[in-house]
Amino acid sequence: MRNLLNFIIRYNTWFIFIFYVLLSCTLLFNGRNFYQQSVYLTSANGVSSTVYGMTNSVTGYFNLKEINADLQRRNASLENEVLNLQNQLKYYVTMVDADSASMSSTHASRFDYVIASVINNSVHHPRNYFTINKGANDGIKPGMGVVDQNGVVGIVNVVGSNSSRIISLLNTTQHFSVKIKNTDYIGSLSWYEGNPGIAYIEEMAQHMQFHVGDTVVTSGFSTTFPEGIPVGTVISRVRTTDENFFTLKVKLMSDFPRLSTVRVIKDDFKAELDSLQLYDAANN
Amino acid sequence: MSRELIYYAILFVAMLLLQALICNHIVLFNVAVPIIFIYFIIRLPMSLSTNWVLTLSFLMGFCVDIFSDTPGMNALACTIFAIARRKIFTLYNSRDEHHAEIVPSISTLGFATYCKYLLTTTLCYCTLIFLIEYFSFSHLPMMLLKIVSSSVLTFLLLLGIDSLMARQS
Structure with missing residues (x-):
């Protein structure tokens, strides 16, 4: 002894x-x-989120010009879409008898958004995360999708009372279910370490057709993101060793080094859809 | 003694905030990351017992990890680095010299010796941190490029910080 x-x-x-x-x-x-x-070991804890919040109140003004330009562009395209949809709606309303077509409003209100500021961000690690200044007090829960004015940026990972940590799209461990707009070709979007503007869609079926410049959007197969949120545009096709599948190189819409204001997507049907899946799994 | 304690406490917080708020957001040419918080560990006096150096280094790494969402990475690298620091120091200062009370800086070691010490320690730390971050040799060229460029950038920054501190005191 x-x-x-x-x-x-x-x-x-x-x-x-x-x-x-x-x-x-x-x-x-x-x-x-x-x-x-535990939220204490992440940047979403009380001390570090307060420090980052204070810094962000100063540095938050730096990129406002570019962000404003992005918002104007997005606003213009959305306005265009609204006008188009209104015209289409008018056309169909005249075709169908007004009594028989009672519009259901449930679909429109399925998704709700929480606006938040990015207070800490990283893009040069293989596994990147960022922190936002909204947390459980604003109804944010792990697994919710996060988008900015240009497109998808990440998924909520850890939630503190007034801040949350988001797994960035630029994280080698995170994959997103995406498709080419106006087609049904589903693939999984992954990011490889290095360039914060480029990602890859793996396992695209050999027979699929695409054009350079096609928009890549979310598939809507999970409750995280609604269908059709833009992710990026196709740049080129990458050769792989697998004969049956190929990989597409995608230019991401969002400018990750300059993230500032993001929206967290709340899906009101999430609980219902998840319980259905559980029910399904229990019965099989 | 208490003056030194306050000095190192301020240095700890200052380096942590500088790293978390400024240096973590800088990536030169998409490869070079400045890792300046190791200046706190580099500057700890040689007379301090290894146990304390280990503890303080671990705490420093742990705090940086929390701020930059890299669980355990910097903590592990700092712990190993704390051991390596003394070895590197004795490499450039022969044992018979009386250096027990020395705080490593330009004014105490001289420019040439301090440069050698600083370059070796930063290279050592950058190697450790990127080895731990990648944890494989599949991206070897990229990893080597990051190690070399980050060490050079960190070395230059720390040399600047040290000469600033020397002028003030």
Whole structure:
């Protein structure tokens, strides 16, 4: 016993060293499991979100000019779409008898948005995250989709009371279900480390047709994103070793180094759809 | 003694905030990341016991991890770096020299020796952090490029910070 104590005292530095190394390795390799329970180890905790919030109140003004231009562009395209839809609606209303066509309003109100500011952002790691200044108090829950004025940017990961951490689209571990607009070709969008403006759609079927410049949108197969939110545009086709599938190179719509204001998507049907899936799984 | 304590406490917080709020958002040419918070560890006095150096380094890395959402990465690199620091220091300062009380800086070590010490330590830390971040050799050229460019950028920045501190004191 005495020898053991002597041994520990003599090599105490090594014990402390090994202890710290083990502690950091636990965080490093088991971090994702910790995060499900604890918000304190992420940038969404009270102290760091306050610090980032304070800095953001200064730096938030830096890119307003570019962001304003983006918003104007988006606004113009949406206005165009509204006019088109109104014309179509007018056309159909005259065709159908007004009594028999009672419009259901449930579909329109399915999605709700929470506006939030990005207070911390990173793009140069293989696994990138960003932090926003809204949390559980505003009804944000893990798994919700996040978009900015240009398109999809990420998925909510950890939620604190007044801040949340978002898994950025620029994260090698996160994949998004997408399709080419106006077609039914579904693929999975992944980002490879390096360029924050380029992502890849893997496992596209060999027979599918596409044109350079086609818009890539969300597929709507999950409750995270509604169908048809823009993600990027097709640049080119990448050769792969697999004969049956190929990969598409996609230019992302959002400018990730300059994220500022984002919207978190609340899906009112999420609980219902998820419980249906559970019901389905239980019966099979 | 208490003056030194306050000095290092301020240095800890200042380096943490500088890293989290400014340097984490800088990426030169898409590869070079300035990692300036290691200046706190580099500047710890050589007379401090290894246990304390280990603890402070781990805490520093842990805090940076929290701010930049990289669980355990900087904590692990800092812990190993704390051990390596003394070895690197004795590499350039022969043992018979009396250096127990020395705080590594330009004014105490001289420009040439300090440059060698600083370059080796930054290279050591950048190697550690990018090895841990990638954890594979599949992106070897990119990783090497990041290690070299980040060490050079960090080295230049830290040299600047150190000469500023030397002029003030």
